[in-house]
Amino acid sequence: MASLRGTAAIVGVSDAASPTGELDLHGRALEAAMIQEALEDAGLTLADVDGICHTTSSMGLAEYLGVHPVFTDSTNTGGSSFEVHAEHAAAAINAGLCDVVVSVYASTPRSDRKRGVRWTRPTMPGPNPMLEWELPYGLRLPMGPYAMAASRHMADFGTTSEQLAQIAVRTRDWAALNPRARYRDPITIDDVLASPMQTSPLHLLDCCLVTDGAGAFVMTSAARAKHLRRPPIYVLGAGTCHDHSMISEMPDLTTTPGVISGANAFRMAGIKPDDVDVLMGYDSFTITALLHLEDLGFCAKGEGGPFVMDGKTGPGGSLPMNTNGGGLSYTHPGMYGMFLLVEAVRQLRGEAGRRQVPDAEIAVAHGSGMVLSCMSTIVLGTEATR
Amino acid sequence: MATHAPAEPGPTDAPAPQRIEPPVTETSQPFWDATREKRFLMQWCVACDKPIWFPREICPRCMGSTLEWRPSAGFGVVYTLTVEHKPQNPAIGGGAPYVVALIDLDEGARMMSNVFGCPPEHVYVGMPVRVAWDPLSDGRNLPVFEPRPEDLANGAPS
Numbered sequence: 001m002a003s004l005r006g007t008a009a010i011v012g013v014s015d016a017a018s019p020t021g022e023l024d025l026h027g028r029a030l031e032a033a034m035i036q037e038a039l040e041d042a043g044l045t046l047a048d049v050d051g052i053c054h055t056t057s058s059m060g061l062a063e064y065l066g067v068h069p070v071f072t073d074s075t076n077t078g079g080s081s082f083e084v085h086a087e088h089a090a091a092a093i094n095a096g097l098c099d100v101v102v103s104v105y106a107s108t109p110r111s112d113r114k115r116g117v118r119w120t121r122p123t124m125p126g127p128n129p130m131l132e133w134e135l136p137y138g139l140r141l142p143m144g145p146y147a148m149a150a151s152r153h154m155a156d157f158g159t160t161s162e163q164l165a166q167i168a169v170r171t172r173d174w175a176a177l178n179p180r181a182r183y184r185d186p187i188t189i190d191d192v193l194a195s196p197m198q199t200s201p202l203h204l205l206d207c208c209l210v211t212d213g214a215g216a217f218v219m220t221s222a223a224r225a226k227h228l229r230r231p232p233i234y235v236l237g238a239g240t241c242h243d244h245s246m247i248s249e250m251p252d253l254t255t256t257p258g259v260i261s262g263a264n265a266f267r268m269a270g271i272k273p274d275d276v277d278v279l280m281g282y283d284s285f286t287i288t289a290l291l292h293l294e295d296l297g298f299c300a301k302g303e304g305g306p307f308v309m310d311g312k313t314g315p316g317g318s319l320p321m322n323t324n325g326g327g328l329s330y331t332h333p334g335m336y337g338m339f340l341l342v343e344a345v346r347q348l349r350g351e352a353g354r355r356q357v358p359d360a361e362i363a364v365a366h367g368s369g370m371v372l373s374c375m376s377t378i379v380l381g382t383e384a385t386r
Numbered sequence: 387m388a389t390h391a392p393a394e395p396g397p398t399d400a401p402a403p404q405r406i407e408p409p410v411t412e413t414s415q416p417f418w419d420a421t422r423e424k425r426f427l428m429q430w431c432v433a434c435d436k437p438i439w440f441p442r443e444i445c446p447r448c449m450g451s452t453l454e455w456r457p458s459a460g461f462g463v464v465y466t467l468t469v470e471h472k473p474q475n476p477a478i479g480g481g482a483p484y485v486v487a488l489i490d491l492d493e494g495a496r497m498m499s500n501v502f503g504c505p506p507e508h509v510y511v512g513m514p515v516r517v518a519w520d521p522l523s524d525g526r527n528l529p530v531f532e533p534r535p536e537d538l539a540n541g542a543p544s
Contacts (some may be wrong), residue, residue: 127409132408132414135406136408137500138473138475139468139498140470140472148468148488196471248440248496248497248498
């Protein structure tokens with residue numbers, strides 16, 4: 001079977017976030033700034049770009065930039081979109097369709113409030129099953145579906161609120177090492193349990209932030225990557241799977257399609273969970289990160305709670321997870337998957353400052369989109385792992 | 387994240403200004419008509435002899451298009467639930483915390499609903515429930531669930 005392993009590399013990254021939760025730029029101007037920064041990081045220019053990925057309109061973005069791409073991808077799978085973009089970009093580069101692909105994300109929900117921007121969610125044309133069969137029951141989005149997953153996990157496996165809280169606590173410990181994180185003060189398990197209940201069993205501190213944020217990555221072929229400014233970070237494996245769109249259609253609320261996407265990506269990369277030095281697992285909620293640990297095989301199904309309780313996912317632990325401070329404490333502008341890739345690349349380049357994981361060679365960016373609907377897993381590695 | 391949800395203020399989770407009432411489609415018309423008489427119909431694939439939820443135009447197992455409506459007993463168990471402490475729909479529970487649950491129906495289908503008829507903290511995973519009806523503004527009734535009488539008589543576990 002043909003494999004993408006080692007055929008493409010991320011050669012430039014950028015991201016923007018702020019302790020205030022707000023950014024000055026927004027919209028296309030912010031996207032353009034991120035692209036410029038990522039291209040500068042790579043030592044490339046816009047003239048080199050012949051592939052564009054965007055979650056809303058790759059056409060609109062390319063038009064704004066004055067680019068005429070030969071590879072275009074407007075895939076939107078929610079928060080995992082950027083892992084899917086990375087997978088598609090690597091496949092397109094490997095197939096010879098294009099040479100340099102840029103994916104970008106910018107979202108400013110926090111400062112948009114001040115600008116009086118009214119967010120509208122696009123509606124599906126034609127019959128909308130969610131409007132007919134879910135929304136009349138008043139489920140809070142997006143946290144309600146995740147709370148339902150947590151309730152079932154607790155009932156099946158005895159998982160506790162304390163165990164979920166420990167994930168938030170150790171993620172905050174990482175954020176303390178990131179000067180751009182929204183929240184950096186340490187928290188305790190008791191702090192999480194004392195924070196206001198949102199949609200049971202999730203407390204406020206079990207939930208991700210709402211902040212402005214933006215980022216971009218640049219990918220090219222392994223051959224071209226060798227001659228650029230930064231050490232290439234290779235795509236070793238990629239996998240994607242979705243098994244529902246609405247939460248009421250999820251086959252098993254304690255098992256995500258990450259079981260499939262993760263296994264496929266790890267197989268392509270030729271790695272086992274033990275080989276992973278840094279895990280960037282989308283933490284929209286504490287339960288989300290816990291499900292990733294189980295579904296990617298870091299522990300058995302149902303054992304995520306006891307697994308995290310010794311604090312191993314925090315600084316100095318045996319499984320560094322969400323080292324930028326995560327969606328829980330760093331930034332979460334809505335579709336956070338871009339930041340997973342950017343942090344994974346920085347860790348593998350040794351550019352993560354005080355939060356650097358020593359000798360990191362293999363990192364996993366595992367995106368989760370919509371309501372545990374679409375999982376996409378990218379395994380990244382240094383030259384030594386290729 | 388919720389990019390295919392209908393137009394609503396976001397992402398601040400501001401409460402909906404009025405109750406969201408389900409639209410009726412050509413396909414779901416028989417279901418909603420039956421709710422006017424508090425009858426709970428379920429769509430079945432004739433070829434598979436299995437229920438289909440949510441109602442649609444083809445069977446999601448075999449793509450068969452010979453589908454029919456059969457009465458459901460309206461019994462099920464709570465597969466999972468959450469208690470909404472910040473009500474998204476002020477018409478539900480008068481602004482108080484309320485239960486949103488996924489119900490596994492005895493016929494073998496799963497649907498989202500509310501569980502009323504007991505305090506939210508008494509609803510648990512695995513709780514037996516039966517269908518009840520919440521009136522909508524146009525004479526239709528929304529299928530919701532309540533504890534089965536025998537369960538209430540035994541005292542609901544917390």
